[in-house]
Amino acid sequence: MDRILFNIALAGYFVSTTGYLCSLLFKRIFPAKISTWLLTFAFSVHGTALFTQYFLTGQSPVNSCYGSVSFFAWVIAGAYLVFQLRTKTRILGAIVSPVTFLMVFAASTQMPGRGLLPENLQGPLVSVHVILSVAGEALFALVALAGMLYLLQDRQIKKRRLHAMSRLLPPLKDLDRINHYGLLFGFPVLTFGLLAGSVWAGSAWGSHWPWDPKLIWALLVWICYAFVLHQRLAIGWSGRKAALLSAFFFLVLLVSLAVISFNFPTIHTFR
Amino acid sequence: MKIILLGLNHKTAPLEIREKLSCAAPEGTSPLREIMRIDGIREAFYLSTCNRTEVFFRVDDAPEEALDRLKTLIRKRGNFRPEEMDRHFYLYFDEQAIRHLFRVASSLDSMVMGEPQILGQVKESYREAVDNDATGILLNKILHHTFRVAKRVRTETGIASHAVSVSYTAVELAKKIFGNLAGKTVLLVGAGEMSELAARHLMQNGAGRILVANRTFERSLQLADLFKGEAIRFDDVEQRLREADIVISSTGAPGYIISKDRVAAALHRRKNRLLFLIDIAVPRDIDPEAARLDNVYLYNVDDLQDIVDENRNIRRKEAEKAEAIVEEEVGRYREWYNTLEVVPTIVSLKEKTAGIIRGELERSSSWLQDLREDERNHVEILLSSVVNKILHDPIVGLKEKTIDRNAKPYIAAVKHLFNLEDEPSKKRSE
Numbered sequence: 001m002d003r004i005l006f007n008i009a010l011a012g013y014f015v016s017t018t019g020y021l022c023s024l025l026f027k028r029i030f031p032a033k034i035s036t037w038l039l040t041f042a043f044s045v046h047g048t049a050l051f052t053q054y055f056l057t058g059q060s061p062v063n064s065c066y067g068s069v070s071f072f073a074w075v076i077a078g079a080y081l082v083f084q085l086r087t088k089t090r091i092l093g094a095i096v097s098p099v100t101f102l103m104v105f106a107a108s109t110q111m112p113g114r115g116l117l118p119e120n121l122q123g124p125l126v127s128v129h130v131i132l133s134v135a136g137e138a139l140f141a142l143v144a145l146a147g148m149l150y151l152l153q154d155r156q157i158k159k160r161r162l163h164a165m166s167r168l169l170p171p172l173k174d175l176d177r178i179n180h181y182g183l184l185f186g187f188p189v190l191t192f193g194l195l196a197g198s199v200w201a202g203s204a205w206g207s208h209w210p211w212d213p214k215l216i217w218a219l220l221v222w223i224c225y226a227f228v229l230h231q232r233l234a235i236g237w238s239g240r241k242a243a244l245l246s247a248f249f250f251l252v253l254l255v256s257l258a259v260i261s262f263n264f265p266t267i268h269t270f271r
Numbered sequence: 272m273k274i275i276l277l278g279l280n281h282k283t284a285p286l287e288i289r290e291k292l293s294c295a296a297p298e299g300t301s302p303l304r305e306i307m308r309i310d311g312i313r314e315a316f317y318l319s320t321c322n323r324t325e326v327f328f329r330v331d332d333a334p335e336e337a338l339d340r341l342k343t344l345i346r347k348r349g350n351f352r353p354e355e356m357d358r359h360f361y362l363y364f365d366e367q368a369i370r371h372l373f374r375v376a377s378s379l380d381s382m383v384m385g386e387p388q389i390l391g392q393v394k395e396s397y398r399e400a401v402d403n404d405a406t407g408i409l410l411n412k413i414l415h416h417t418f419r420v421a422k423r424v425r426t427e428t429g430i431a432s433h434a435v436s437v438s439y440t441a442v443e444l445a446k447k448i449f450g451n452l453a454g455k456t457v458l459l460v461g462a463g464e465m466s467e468l469a470a471r472h473l474m475q476n477g478a479g480r481i482l483v484a485n486r487t488f489e490r491s492l493q494l495a496d497l498f499k500g501e502a503i504r505f506d507d508v509e510q511r512l513r514e515a516d517i518v519i520s521s522t523g524a525p526g527y528i529i530s531k532d533r534v535a536a537a538l539h540r541r542k543n544r545l546l547f548l549i550d551i552a553v554p555r556d557i558d559p560e561a562a563r564l565d566n567v568y569l570y571n572v573d574d575l576q577d578i579v580d581e582n583r584n585i586r587r588k589e590a591e592k593a594e595a596i597v598e599e600e601v602g603r604y605r606e607w608y609n610t611l612e613v614v615p616t617i618v619s620l621k622e623k624t625a626g627i628i629r630g631e632l633e634r635s636s637s638w639l640q641d642l643r644e645d646e647r648n649h650v651e652i653l654l655s656s657v658v659n660k661i662l663h664d665p666i667v668g669l670k671e672k673t674i675d676r677n678a679k680p681y682i683a684a685v686k687h688l689f690n691l692e693d694e695p696s697k698k699r700s701e
Binding site for chain 1: 427443444446447448449450451539542543544545562565566568570574577578581582
C-alpha cells in the first residue's frame, strides 16, 4: 500500500519537475503554475505514504537511511510550498522539485530493508531525534538554496544589469524572508532533535555526548546556525550577509559531513 | 466583397494633421454614424486616438465609389487639401487591412511599441460600433480575431513586459528588490518631472507612504499635498533617511547632499533593511560610494537610461516574434475567409439542384399520381441520391481547395459551369 503511494508521489514529483523544466525552456509561467499544484499533490501523497507506512508496519518511516532521505525530501518540498504561498519565489520550485524527485527516486530504489538501523538503535526517541534533525537540516538546505539565489540576484542588481536571469530570479525581499523564517523554525527544530538524540544516547550508550566525529560535526552545525540566527535577530544581519553566511555554512558543513562519513570511524552510522 | 482600411498614424501624419481629425466631429455627431450613412458601406469600425485614426469597413460592390465618398467625407471634416489626403493617408485592402488591424491592436504599430492602452482603445471603439449596429458577421468575426491576436502577442512575447521609461524602470527595480511595495516608504528629495513621475508610479504600485523634502518648505507642502504625503524640512532629510525604503533624489544642489556615511548610519538604524536609492539629479545628489554598502542599491539617471535602452532592444527583438504571430494569424484568417467564399457557392449549387428536382417532379406529376405513395417516395429518393452522388466529388474538391488556399478559380469555374450567378445579372443577360 505505502509502496504504491510512494510510487504515485514519485510520479507526481517527476511530472512536476518536467513541468518546471518546460516552463523554463519555453519561457511560459503556465506550466510552472501547474507544476506547483502537482508538487502539492505529490507532497500530500508522499506524506500519506509516510503515515501509512508507520501505521501498517508499526515501523518509523525514518528507521532506515533511505527512509530519512525520503523524509528529508518531503520536508524540503513542504517548506517550499509554504513559502510559495506568501512569496514570489516560483523559480525555487524549479530547483526544489527536481531535488525532491531525485532524492525520493534514490530512496525508492533501495526502499525495503537496506540501510535499516540495528535493532538496538530503534525506538521512539530515535525516531523523534531523526525526524527533528532531518527536518531542521532540510529547512537549512532550503535556506541555503534561497541564499544562493539571493547572492545571484544581489549581484545582478548591484551591477545595474537587469538581464534575463534577474527577471527569472525572485525579489530579494522574498528570498530574505525565506532565510529569516527558515532559520527561525529550523534552528529550534534542530536543537530539539539534538536534545532528543542526546537523551537517548544517555540511556543507550551510557553517555549523553560521546565525543564522536559525527557528533562533533553536529555540534558544529548547531554553533554555526546559532551564530547566523544571532547575527540576524540581534545585530540585524539581514539581506546579503545573512544569505552569504547561510549558503556558506551549509556548503562547508555538507562537505565536512562527506569527509567525516567516509574517512573516520563513527558510532553514529547506519552501516 | 472587399475589406478596406483607410487611416493615418503618427508615422504618416504630423500632429497638426492628426488633430484635425480627432476634433473633426462636431458636437452631437458621431463619425461612425456618418461613415455608415455612406452608400455602399455595409459594416464599419472607426478607431481614433491621439496617434491614429483608422476606418475599417466592408463594401460588397463598387468599392472605389464607396472609398471616394469616404475620402470626400474625411476631407470635408478635416478641411484637408487633396494632396494632404494622398500624402498622409494609407490604404489597405483585404488581407493587408486585416494585418494592419492585427498589428495596431497588438501595439506593434504604436509610438511606444508594446504599450498597453491601444488594445483597450480598440475594444472601446468596437463596443461603440456594436452599439451603433455598425458591425455585422464579418467585422464581428474579424474584431474578435483581432483581440485574440493581441492577447497572444501579449502573453507569448515579452513585448509589453520591459519598462521603456525611466520612471517605470524605477518601479520595476523596486519590485525586484522588495517584491511587494505595500507598506514601503518613499522619500522624495527635490522636485522635477521625472522624479515626481517615478514617485507617482511607485505610489500607484502600492507604496504606502511618501515623505517630501524641498529646498523651500512651501514647495514641500505643495508636493506633499499633491501626493497626500508628509512634508519634511530639507535639513531633516539625513535624519529621516532611515525611515525610507526608496529614496528619489533630484535637487539642483552642486555637491552630494547624501553622503556615504549618512547612508551607512541610516542603514544601521534600520537594521540593514534593504534600501533603494534613485539619484536622478545632475550633478549627482548621492555619493556613488554609497553603492558599495551591503543591502544598498543605488541607481543614477544613466543607469536607469541604460536599462531603458536595453529594454527597447529587447522589445524590438520580441516584436519580431510578434510579427510572426500576426503573420500566422493572418494565415488563419485567410483559411477562414476562403471557406466563407466556398460555403455560399456550395449552398447555391445544392439549392439549384434541389430546384431542378422539384421542377422535374412537378412536370411528371401526372404519371407520378398513378404510383402508390411509397413508390413515389422511392422515385424522389432515387432522384436526390443520384444528384447528391454526382455533386459529392465537386463539393469535396472545393472544400479541399479551400484548405490549399487556391479555391478562387475553382469557385469561379463552378459558378460559371453551373450558371450560379445571382438573380439580377441573370436577368440582364437574358
